[in-house]
Amino acid sequence: MSSIDIRHIVFDIGKVLIHYDPQIPYSRIIPDEAERSWFFANVCTHDWNVEQDRGRSWEEAEALLIEEHPEREEHIRAFRRHWHEMVPHAYEDTVALMESLIAEGRDVTMLTNFASDTFREAQKRFPFLTLPRGVTVSGDVGLIKPDVEIYRTHARTFGLDPAATIFIDDSPANVEGAQAAGWHAVHFVDAQRLRADLAAYGVQPLDVLDGVGPAVATQA
Numbered sequence: 001m002s003s004i005d006i007r008h009i010v011f012d013i014g015k016v017l018i019h020y021d022p023q024i025p026y027s028r029i030i031p032d033e034a035e036r037s038w039f040f041a042n043v044c045t046h047d048w049n050v051e052q053d054r055g056r057s058w059e060e061a062e063a064l065l066i067e068e069h070p071e072r073e074e075h076i077r078a079f080r081r082h083w084h085e086m087v088p089h090a091y092e093d094t095v096a097l098m099e100s101l102i103a104e105g106r107d108v109t110m111l112t113n114f115a116s117d118t119f120r121e122a123q124k125r126f127p128f129l130t131l132p133r134g135v136t137v138s139g140d141v142g143l144i145k146p147d148v149e150i151y152r153t154h155a156r157t158f159g160l161d162p163a164a165t166i167f168i169d170d171s172p173a174n175v176e177g178a179q180a181a182g183w184h185a186v187h188f189v190d191a192q193r194l195r196a197d198l199a200a201y202g203v204q205p206l207d208v209l210d211g212v213g214p215a216v217a218t219q220a
Helices: 023-029 033-042 046-053 058-068 070-081 092-103 116-125 148-158 172-180 191-200
Strands: 008-011 107-112 135-137 165-169 184-187
Touching: 023 033, 023 070, 046 058, 058 070, 092 107, 092 191, 107 148, 116 135, 135 148, 148 172, 165 172, 172 184, 184 191
Parallel strands: 008 107, 008 165, 107 135, 165 184
Antiparallel strands: none
């Protein structure tokens, strides 16, 4: 058993607790694969979307792209309009693990790169996102992972001791950001691996079912 005293467990959300894939609606909106790849590489890019996670409004974000690509207006507006399709289900096994940790009385919070409005929409569709003690949403604080300041902000907000905190994220860069802030952190692959990683830190959650499928989102 680890000699490290873990008292705080912090979950990322996208691709840890809920699935996220913008290709889902766009495979219908732009059926041609080459054209769709071009669109994501040149119009609604990852870097463009990250700025909404940092707090930029969708209205401003859409206006910037429409000015540059007026012929793509409908495709650009479709990103927010069809966002709900990009998050089709939860990872039920990871959710069950998180719920078991909360049921044990462990201190569980969440830290996520998420636009403010879409996060509130996600909470309505996935009520388990209201169960942890609290959440830091990048769009609310104007900071994004892996900026070390967002981890420090989260720790201050929720009174976390960094040396007693473990963070779970699917992005290696975000894991490294947490470590730079003095946290312990693990790279999320799947729930089975996460249980093993937590056990290595002396955190033994209650047994949860293995091999369960994705949870169906509740409707807002």
